[in-house]
Amino acid sequence: MSGPSTLPTSQAPSALEYGGDEISALVLDPGQCWTRAGFAGEDTPKTVIPSHYGYVNGGDEGKKYYFGDNDVHALRPGMEIANPMADGIVADWDVAPQLWKYALTSRLTTELSEHPLLITEPVWNTPKNREKTAEIAFEDFDVPAFYLAKSAVCAGFASGKPTALVIDIGASNISVTPIHDGIVLKKGSVRTPLGGDFISNQIRSHFAANGIPLSAHYQVQSKMPVEVGKPAEATLRQFKSGEEPTESWKAFQEERVLTEFKECTAQVWAGPGPVPAQGTEGIGGRTFEFPDGYNLVFGAERFRITEGIFAPRQMLIHGEIPHPDPETTQGFGGMVFSAVRDVDIEIKPHILNNTVVTGSGSLLYGLNDRINNEMANVFPGPRVRLTASGNSTERSYASWLGGSILASLGSFHQLWVSKKEYEEHGPGIVEKRCK
């Protein structure tokens, strides 16, 4: 093969050829579910920690915080679990900077003042939040340069598409964002709260409505195999009084089982059209085994759990389990329609031809087929082409990856907001520079 020959180790590649110029920048992608951090120019974030954190209310020295996978999942009496993010953006400015600092310094670097920092944000981030982010970066972290990039744009870049329709299915939201030449088109940016957390609650509703007990891994000391549908035969862990885990921690542990359920059992009706109300009895089932050994076969129910994404009126509702308003919430098809409606006609066909699907939530089995069908239904005329990375890591970390690409480009380095500029113009400068 006479392709591009690999360069000898003693020779540097021409920098202009691949456009990269690594300045050892750090990239942080804070999400509702995961916070990802790593060096620009790498293809996966070196640090991925849950956005959830643990805290124990201490006496004199105030709250004690716990970050990172190991600590939040550890069983500590009295440790509550909380999330500084709400609706995909920072809600708790006391904890978020600590969480970010942990993500950046736990294993990447100790000197934040030596590394420019790029942080991603969703389109619906508020101006106040943006300024606050810049403030944290320059004043708490003391970074030499800083940039706020839109996560949708980054996800587009991760697929090599500066002009695209980005469908991000995260934990808090499903967002549809048209981008053009690396710039978000705000009029067409829409979202609905039907992301991964919504699916979790749908599963909870289904379990609660059908009396299916949800157990978590921490409860089980030992278990015996049982027949399908038979009660579990497991020895459960007993807690001394005063040492029981808190409710929020328990819910967080249950969430892990629900994610497992999403990965293995939940499925999206491929379409075309919604899940039929009748005649789904013949569909083959899938077994899911709960941590305590109890196992069940899920037939058509596994489609109904996810159907709410496309038809919010059909969402499962049970008791106190939170859910968005089924009447006013926009379904997927309507959302894509209104996103594209408010875009300049000139680029409509172009962005539809470059539709990018990202976010871990999009890993739901069968989702891409359904999206394809829904989009063909909404736009019968123009050609719709989906791009969804087959690599699940890439799909989960797309926004981070795009940020990593961006911050390692030679031509990007003129866009950083430098510390000097920040000091001159104040935090308002992000609003002007990071559009």
Added chain:
Amino acid sequence: MSGFQDVRDVMDISGPMENIPRPPPAKKQKTVEKRPDGITRELFALLGENPPPVAIVENKFKEKPKWMGKANPWVWTPFKNPARSDDLTLYHWERKTESTEDSVYAFSKFNVSIDVPIPSEDEYAALRSDDWTREETDYLLSICRDFDLRWSVIWDRYDYPGKTRKLEDLKARYYNVCRSLMEQRTPVAQMTPEELVAYNLTNFEKEREGTRRAMAEKQFNKTEEQIREEEMLLTELKRIVGNQEKMFEERKDIFQRLNYPQSSGSIQQYQGSQGIAHLRDMLLANNDKNKKRKSIALGPSTGVETAQATPTSAVSTDRGNAPAKQERQEKSEQKRQVRKLTKEEELQYGVSQHEKLASGVKLRSTMNNSTIKGATQTKIMGALTQLGIPPKLTMCTVKTMAKMLQLESQVAVLLDTRKAIDKLEQEAKVLRAQLGLKEKEGA
């Protein structure tokens, strides 16, 4: 190698194995002979023992690379980007070089921005418009600068209090401003060619752009039925276009048939008896000419029938100088177009079909169309006279001629038969005579 032993085992053969060749011990390394000079490696490989098919993995470390010269270190170097307005210093790895002079940051050349004009105080006077305030115009120009004239983005981000503008409005205003500023700065007459090109580019037709966009929108929002209909229409169109060629040909044909020669002159001179007589003479003369021409074209007449003095040929001669080739083509086309008559109709109208017609007019009675020639013919004539039939028909029609021919050929057959009988009788007579002689001898 073990196959041999396997076979022995299967066949249950035991016995001395001494004379059986054993495979050489596997591990033993072959000593590689030194290749003599002058023999290529490939050729040498064909000689003697073949090398083992599997490469022998030698149990030794990779050889130390031989570095050419000294290693060139990478240095963590600070750099400044001239594309930036501040002097932010960033760091990256660079090869260590001897030269100490600063090189310009390579990526700064990608820092291109689009020139959006800034009107001066005086120039604003000419830009006044009822619709656009000065503040809004300034806002438009600044947003154009911010997004480098990416109109989709400009329209998306355009947010002036109390105004909602269409994209073509924004474009129209922007290009109007540009145009007006260009005019004010350099009068059109004094513009250089490049400036003129740029000036002409600012000529923006808002209405047309609006219609175009509306149409694009319609095209984009087609419903499923519309798409299906469009597809159907497209296939229909294809079919029609395909048929068109055929239709044109047919139409041309019809026109040709409806076509008659236009008289070129006035008919004044042919009015009155003298004129008519003159015309007749002329036609006859033409006819003669035509006959001559035809007979030359077709060779000596061998035909059987009268022919060719048809009106068409007269007409074509009338037309005179039309190229002969085209004429012939036309004629053959016309022949093709003639409606086939049935047998009955042919009889009824007295029309007959002929493969080939000889030119010129002949009387049937003068034609000699019998196929029988020479001596036979005279014999037939004789036979006919014997029967009291005159050799020439008094009434020559197609039918009587055909009957006559039939009769002639039948007479010919009869004559032939009589001849054969005569011959056979003659022979029989001879044979009988011989028989008589033999009997006499035998007796």
